[in-house]
Amino acid sequence: MDTFFEHLAHEFELPLANPVLVFTLILLIILVSPILLRRLNIPGIIVLILSGVLIGPHGLNLLAKNSAVDLFSTIGLLYIMFIAGLELDMNEFRANRNKSLMFGFFTFIIPLGIGLPVCYYLLDYGFNASFLTASMFATHTLVTYPIVSKLGVSKNQAVAITVGGTILTDTAVLIILAVIMGSESGGLTTDFWIRLAVSLTIFLFIIFFLIPKIAKWFFGKLQNEKHSHYIFVLFIVFAAAFLAEISGVEPIIGAFMAGLALNRLIPHSSALMNRIEFIGNALFIPFFLISVGMLVDIRVILSGPMALVVAGTLSVVALLGKWLASLCTQVLFKYSGTQRQLIFGLSSSHAAATLAVILVGYKAKILDENILNGTIILILITCIIASFATEKAAKKILKNSEEDYGNSTEPVVYDEHILIPIANTQNMEKALEFATLVKDKKSTYPISILRVVPNNQEAEKNIGKAKDKLESFTRDASASETATEVIATIDYNASNGIARTAREIMANLIILGWPRRKGFIQKLIGEKMEHVLTYTDKTLFICDFQYPLVDHGRILVMAPPFAELEKGFILWTAKISALAQELSTPIVYSCNTETRKAIEKYKQENSINAVYGFEEINSPEDFFTHTGKLKRQDLLILISARKGAISHRHGMDNLPARTEKHFHQNSKIIIYP
Template structure:
């Protein structure tokens, strides 16, 4: 004991931590779990908290974490690769194809103008040509941090925004190409032949990755069926094979990771496998990368160096100005209005993914020094905040030229369902505590629609059909179905109980619903518990992804027969989902209740624009041809979630559309309004998820020119 005390007395705590890799990893997990939550409570991005944590815990702070340890470089490199992979995975290839000419134009200008400005700044501060060109390429790329804002405003289909999204492919690829060339010739032995060889190898490598991985992915996904675990591993294999291939031809690994994201983009699609892939990176590896970047920042030296402060100032001003010049030139060429031009500019300002990744690569290759690293981190923080702020202000009044008319699509889909022989509602029964309220809600809807209820019980299959466990599961299912049938009879609705033996609950529910031609699935609330549930999804997640019809996920605090006031918030009017309105009105007609459709607009919205929004909302709802049209409320408020929470205090039920928003790389930027409401609402909730087929039709259906013109007149 005395010897141990002597050792502890002689050896600093930081050195003990450095020798034991488990301790730094435990610290990292605490930081990743706690810090983003704290910073988001302070209305700051979570990634800012991770960077600050790296600075505080790093060698220039408390020295609890060290970049020299064996663990940090490995985890950080995986995080960097994952960050670039997710950046490629999140790009909408279909949207790029629709506006490829304009996207190529804006992407080229948004790359070339910042490249020239950045190179000039590098030369002005005495960097050599190779490093100066690399600094210029750092200006060129941009990260679409504001996409969730655009999605909430319902303007993602505006041509200017589609062009900005497509341009990110051009700028990111061009910036990574410049990085590859600069790093390849950093030793000074530059020659034209070497450049041609590198470009040839890079071209062949890109073709192999983009074409070969895309083909292999589609073949594997087609043959693997619903085996999400194997599909998840295949995607990871593609990422790391691409990074190894990039290094074999002398190119930085982040180039391969980005190309791998583009290659498997369409194969993965917007399904559950993509959610799992992004989840693993955003929850572990990407946060570790941001913490590691913070470890490299020497804040005291940065603040004491006037030269570094001047360089940072010029870099920030140069980037913001060059991006504005590029957007202005695009305005002149393609004749966009000022509001669209400013939105394009604000979207191209944030620098996170490719910029930070290329900076770290240049720093590790000794092309960039501590001054550039510190300046780029400050640039990232300032441009991210500035870009989000400007986008939230200038994108409010955009119209969806070439907009998709979701209202018409929903009605078409609904009419197809209503033409079926009967309106069928599948109610999976598993939890006796929630079963009664689910059957009551289904009975109200079925009685009003002259339909039927299908109570569904899933018995887990075993290898042997005479297994005692299967017998017990079947007996329990029969008891649940008998109870559901008796309750339906009391409520005066026809019930057709169904028992299904299947390997998994989610697949059993989805398949049985399709076989029965279900019009709606009603499920009880499911909680995510444990790492496995979050990684591979719970039953509700998988049903939402796979179902062919709408899915109502309910949390009922009282009997549905008592609902008298129902609230349906619509976040935007450009792409509203009308299914929740129809669902709420059918339920209200059964109870002689009142439905209120609520839309929240910006607090500074004028009275004339509020009147226009009310008329447009009335026009959209009129397409449903409801016998008792709902009441319409327009509330000006600076916070959509808070406005809905305040209004919901007077209602018995809130019906929310369940929309899976596009994920920002890293998953650390902006939370979803529906998620906030689900956590804080105290009344009964129904989250209505639409089938993937409906969402795909929405993406492919154009709005009529008269509707677009009417909306343009109303907004402008």
């Protein structure tokens, strides 16, 4: 018995050494801390940082800052930067790259300009120490980014320019760090500058040229190996981080660049994106936040007045510099006060890059212990203030956007119901992926997947088989948190079953596959469409995807004259815009002047970030005469019309057959509003 108690006491010796017990404690903190303090309206990020302070070596000493904690902390930090790059709306970023450059300039030069004289004259440090400390003020870590991501405001323009500015200012600061370290070692030679420039050039070539090609090939070859996709993404993140490190910059830059490189290949509503965010937000990122808290030593404030003076000065200068940078950005680009607060909240938290700069400077004996201790206190203060500022601003933006939806003159389709009739389960995956990407995220209805079983003696047996087969295809939709339901019905005719089910479930959008029987395609498409078009008033998408959706380089849309006057104009315009935003793909419209004005008006009123281009045509016939301009991986969308509609033309009656004839190698969609 004594041996048992001795063994038990040994297991609970502080700091805890048993890896199973350590991991259990971390998971308990991640699970319980936000729940306990939720009623106090304290952001979860602060709770996790304070938990790290409590259990860390400078608190209750439950955990030591060992290699295992450092490993998970590094993974979490790289994960934050990777998700920030992955979730960045590239259309928004491209549209506002000049704004990102200006914000990056403000958030770099203003804190640096304030911090250098304060450290040099007020705190009386040498030039290198002052310059290095001042550059630390210019850095910021996107610790509060999970807040805007969770609340669904990550696509706001203020977020886009802040994330874009982050990479610019952090890269500049980390290059300054490399230069100062080279200066201290007497290494600022021509060879140093050549080596840095060459290594960064090679690094950028690998990230933005080789990795997208490899990823595109991998996703295409292993479409059904979903678990391999996630492992591949993790490999790319850490490989990019390592490449950045050997190139002379910090690994966080590599992780962010990896997110940018894979941005187009991982749609925001995809199952893979959901898996990446879920695992990161559930485990790796909380671990990083706890590890940040473990660095904080509250006792440093008792070590003497100089520590208090340095900590207070550093914190004030850091917050003031970031607030002035966000104010200049607001004034220059005429943002709202809430957007200014959001920019300040995202950019004012100091953690990863700050620690990288200060720890390197401390170990090289450029900086003293007071700067190190003051920086740790600065990290705690800025993370707390940034968390409150970000959450308050994000909630206000979310509330304002919902009020704008409520006051909009256009009807908002929150009750959207998509029906996918499946005849061939081989095309099921692409049709379901397409529906997931274009589905209105505010709709409470699931995507309905329909299989019509012939009404014969085997009907009851076949209907059970059909349901079982369809259920196995809904896992991807479930992984992306998109609700689905499977419907199997009996009817003498597939078209009758589709039309009847669409009426029963009140579907307002039907996605049909493209039938393939050589020699009979016109007849088959015509029969099926004619029946569905005649007996339903639903918007109909007929889809033929030759390639994975993420492989398409452009979306080409042909809209006939008077398309803007049809009742379904808003719906199909919204769906095409949603698809373009998810895929970060430009849209080129072929239409007349009136339709172009209507599309531009819709884009402006709904703040659409997709890149639009226009090509004027006055007749659908003009489009078919320019087939040579199409590239193999262009997604072609043709807007048709039902008979009797104002935009209907005689040539539309055999549009599917003509499209198959001219564009058989292209992915294509025909829309009947």
